[in-house]
Amino acid sequence: MSSLPTTATAIAAAFAGGEVSAREIAAAALERIAAHNPALNAYTEVTAERALAEADALDAARRRGEAAPALAAVPYGVKNLFDVAGMTTLAGARLLAGNPPAAADATLIQRMHSAGGLLTGALNMDALAYGFTTENTHYGATRNPHDPTRTAGGSSGGSGAAVAAGLVPIALGSDTNGSIRVPASLCGVFGLKPTYGRLPRSGSFPFVHGLDHLGPLAASAADLALAYDALQGPDGRDPACAQRVIEPTTDVLTRGLDGLRVARLAGYFDDQAGAAARAASERAARALGSLGDIVLPEVAAARAAAFVITAAEGGALHLQALRDRPDDFEPLSRERLLAGALMPALWVEQAQKLRAWFRRRTLEVFRDVDLLIAPATPVTATLLGQETMVINGRALPTRPSMGLLTQPISFIGLPVAVAPLWPGGAALPIGVQLIAAPWREDVCLRAAWALQSAGVAAVPPAPTSINAR
Amino acid sequence: MSQLLEAIDLVKRFPVRSKGRKKLLHAVDGLNFHIDAGETVGLVGESGCGKSTLVRLLTRTLDSTSGHVRFRGQGIGLIAARAMADHPLRREIQMVFQDPTDSLNPRYTARQTIAEAVHLLTDTRGWAAIDSAVEVAAAQVGLPPELLDRYPHQLSGGQKARVGIARAIVVKPRLLVLDEPTAALDVSVQAVILQLLDRLKREMAMSFLFVSHDLNVVRLLCDRVMVMYLGQIVESGPAREVFARPLHPYTRALIASLPGGHGNDADLLVGGDPQSPIDPDAHRCRLFGRCPRGAERCQTQAPPLREISRGRSAACHFVAPTEREVFIDAALTVHKLHLPPARRAALTTEFDRVADMARQVQSVRLPDDTAPAPQFRP
Incomplete structure (x- = not known):
């Protein structure tokens, strides 16, 4: 298309060096979106005017001699559960389509704006973030850029597809049970689910308060760190935000893994993984010098507990609307929300207890190890509409099972980066989870960078024409 | 007896x-x-x-x-x-x-x-x-x-x-x-x-x-x-009750197809060949493919024969044991919710899924002093 830089790091550097204007970058991004989005259905709304206005402001600031911020002129998109000033926050749900427009940007969008980012639009997702496939009955399915007959993963499927197709180098998503990591894995991009409480969620539509995380998806490990650093910082409006000071990762990214002890998660994480997923996890473990395999206790029960808490809290959140406007709900998740609202309190109490226990037991592992490796999804992208998938000879329902490997980790809030692998040069990617102790996103990101530098993980050049496939 | x-x-x-x-x-x-x-x-x-x-x-x-x-x-x-x-x-x-x-x-x-x-x-x-x-x-x-x-x-x-x-x-x-x-x-x-x-x-x-x-x-x-x-x-129970109120889709189809019966056409089996009895898929309901109610779950989880009410059993995901039915109905009433039959059946399926998850959680014996702890703090 052009010789314009494509990664966020390169764009910001080219802009800072005066090689390119923000307007040129914005126009090129909007052109790519216009060309490819109809086939992908990644965007539910394109904010062209805003992107161009933000670009013009950056160009004007540069003419005034102001220093370029970290993400200067970097186009990005946001999952449509983020508030964007002047737009109704959909959260993938027709249920919310009649709400008034948001008065202000979400905190993280404000931070992207301050860092020089150009907001290109809002991205598709599973309704109310309840799903792993972005098969949205009301707003259409998002298609996988590597095979448009397949899912982009979810619930941040629009975010994964937009980055994988090269429309934007950075997208923001949310992850309650795997909604950043699943699309990163299935679309073949980098993703970061930070520690629970690290990034403020103010100005985003909630799902499960005690499990919701926000984070970036990106076209490279360096882009991921760049975005994450711009998003950090305390916040007074999200009560779960831990108010930690900014702990920059961009500076330490290239340090490699010197001094870090690495292990691979076996047991459940092998049993619930197909051959490609296991191969990816083993390949990453070899590349990062894994010391061996570790088996965590009762992971299946931890995943089950995450499922219970999610259904209960999600159901409680939407109970009033389930009563008043059931027809506006996504049929694929409506009755699951309802079942969650009706379940006995005992089940939730037991799930919360298990969570406390599982967290304590898992944290013990980090006395001996700094980084844990596991596959991000059991299989590569499934076909849109596919009801069952087969893992090690067992047929499982596709939509809830895609999160089997991500759920136990977010359940206890650990930070995770996903790096995309292409086992055996396959046409479809699959991600590995790079898991660290609480607040050690730097370790996750260093591992992602190391895998990319070693050529093990990669985000290949965007397909030049998706329509031609 | x-x-x-x-x-x-x-x-x-x-x-x-x-x-x-x-x-x-x-x-x-x-x-x-x-x-x-x-x-x-x-x-x-x-x-x-x-x-x-x-x-x-x-x-x-x-x-x-x-x-x-x-x-x-x-x-x-x-x-x-x-x-x-x-x-x-x-x-x-x-x-x-x-x-x-x-x-x-x-x-x-x-x-x-x-x-x-x-x-x-x-x-x-x-x-x-x-x-x-x-x-x-x-x-x-x-x-x-x-x-x-x-x-x-x-x-x-x-x-x-x-x-x-x-x-x-x-x-x-x-x-x-x-x-x-x-x-x-x-x-x-x-x-x-x-x-x-x-x-x-x-x-x-x-x-x-x-x-x-x-x-x-x-x-x-x-x-x-x-x-x-x-x-x-796939179903058992007192003959009078089974004929008056068949629970399993197959029984309903048998009864609906009786000449002169009060059969409901919607109960009849849908087209499609019966599954082969040779090496059948253990995870799939045997009636799937002919069943008018077949759903995603029926392909991945064969419904076990279970007691629905005293003396009555059926092997179908859409037939819920009475206790559960009572519980769900009571909860729906408490929350002032009224569901059409299709949604009610889907709710049972989802409720079962959550119940399965809860059972997995309950299978873990935790130390007595385990209690939910606060989130990570810096």
């Missing part, structure tokens, strides 16, 4: 060859049921569902692959089929065959046929004693004494059927197994034989197992009914 017969995880698989590869035909696939003393039980299902194999397993003319059959508390599954002929239990379980012509020795008179059973299976000895037993049995089945010295070819179909029944009851079994007892008879004769069986059931202190694809036979005669499909029991 005490249990007369109990089948536990009863399995019969036949090795078959398909496209040159060895496979297994699952004729009887993990049956669990019981027949009480004095009870009349109907076993219904289309041909090929495994009814006849089950009968042969119960009458010990065929060895099971695995599982147990207990009769009066004693395991009979371990008695090899070929040893059964001389076993004392042989008298206690008697069989009335489908075709009275085929099952009678053409060179024996009716009297000789009935007497032979007395001679082989009881301690009665002496011509007079045996003949007396034969005449009592003949009277019980309504066979006039003057017909006793006729050969089968000199008897009508209904008369031959009476001989077959007399031969079985003359040894005073505890369980009478009747394999399609009226299928080979003219319609006019069928009704008469059904009346006879109904009278015998009330007069004689024994249990009956009626095996039939004819629901009317079962409806007329049975206390309880078990519905079989592709080697498995």
Whole structure:
């Protein structure tokens, strides 16, 4: 298309060096979106005017001699559960389509704006973030850029597809049970689910308060760190935000893994993984010098507990609307929300207890190890509409099972980066989870960078024409 | 009532060859049921569902692959089929065959046929004693004494059927197994034989197992009914209740297809071939593909036979145990929610999924002092 830089790091550097204007970058991004989005259905709304206005402001600031911020002129998109000033926050749900427009940007969008980012639009997702496939009955399915007959993963499927197709180098998503990591894995991009409480969620539509995380998806490990650093910082409006000071990762990214002890998660994480997923996890473990395999206790029960808490809290959140406007709900998740609202309190109490226990037991592992490796999804992208998938000879329902490997980790809030692998040069990617102790996103990101530098993980050049496939 | 017969995880698989590869035909696939003393039980299902194999397993003319059959508390599954002929239990379980012509020795008179059973299976000895037993049995089945010295070819179909029944009851079994007892008879004769069986059931202190694809036979005669499909029991319960309110989609389809029934067309099976009994997918409901209610879950999780309410069981995801139904309905009422049937069924499926998850959580024994802790803090 052009010789314009494509990664966020390169764009910001080219802009800072005066090689390119923000307007040129914005126009090129909007052109790519216009060309490819109809086939992908990644965007539910394109904010062209805003992107161009933000670009013009950056160009004007540069003419005034102001220093370029970290993400200067970097186009990005946001999952449509983020508030964007002047737009109704959909959260993938027709249920919310009649709400008034948001008065202000979400905190993280404000931070992207301050860092020089150009907001290109809002991205598709599973309704109310309840799903792993972005098969949205009301707003259409998002298609996988590597095979448009397949899912982009979810619930941040629009975010994964937009980055994988090269429309934007950075997208923001949310992850309650795997909604950043699943699309990163299935679309073949980098993703970061930070520690629970690290990034403020103010100005985003909630799902499960005690499990919701926000984070970036990106076209490279360096882009991921760049975005994450711009998003950090305390916040007074999200009560779960831990108010930690900014702990920059961009500076330490290239340090490699010197001094870090690495292990691979076996047991459940092998049993619930197909051959490609296991191969990816083993390949990453070899590349990062894994010391061996570790088996965590009762992971299946931890995943089950995450499922219970999610259904209960999600159901409680939407109970009033389930009563008043059931027809506006996504049929694929409506009755699951309802079942969650009706379940006995005992089940939730037991799930919360298990969570406390599982967290304590898992944290013990980090006395001996700094980084844990596991596959991000059991299989590569499934076909849109596919009801069952087969893992090690067992047929499982596709939509809830895609999160089997991500759920136990977010359940206890650990930070995770996903790096995309292409086992055996396959046409479809699959991600590995790079898991660290609480607040050690730097370790996750260093591992992602190391895998990319070693050529093990990669985000290949965007397909030049998706329509031609 | 005490249990007369109990089948536990009863399995019969036949090795078959398909496209040159060895496979297994699952004729009887993990049956669990019981027949009480004095009870009349109907076993219904289309041909090929495994009814006849089950009968042969119960009458010990065929060895099971695995599982147990207990009769009066004693395991009979371990008695090899070929040893059964001389076993004392042989008298206690008697069989009335489908075709009275085929099952009678053409060179024996009716009297000789009935007497032979007395001679082989009881301690009665002496011509007079045996003949007396034969005449009592003949009277019980309504066979006039003057017909006793006729050969089968000199008897009508209904008369031959009476001989077959007399031969079985003359040894005073505890369980009478009747394999399609009226299928080979003219319609006019069928009704008469059904009346006879109904009278015998009330007069004689024994249990009956009626095996039939004819629901009317079962409806007329049975206390309880078990519905079989592709080697498995998919529904069981009191006959009156099952016919009035069938739970399983297959039972509903059987009843809806009865001539003159109050069938609802929506209950009929949808197009599509039945699944093969050869190496069936253990995770898939056997009815999937023909079931009007088939859903995603039915392909990945075979519904187990479970008790729905007292005495009633069904193997269908869309049929929920009463306690759960009561719970869900109560919760819906509390929350002022009213769901149309399709959503109500989907809710049960989702509720089951969450319940499965909760069970997994409950399976972990946690230390007593475990309590939810606060989130990570810096």
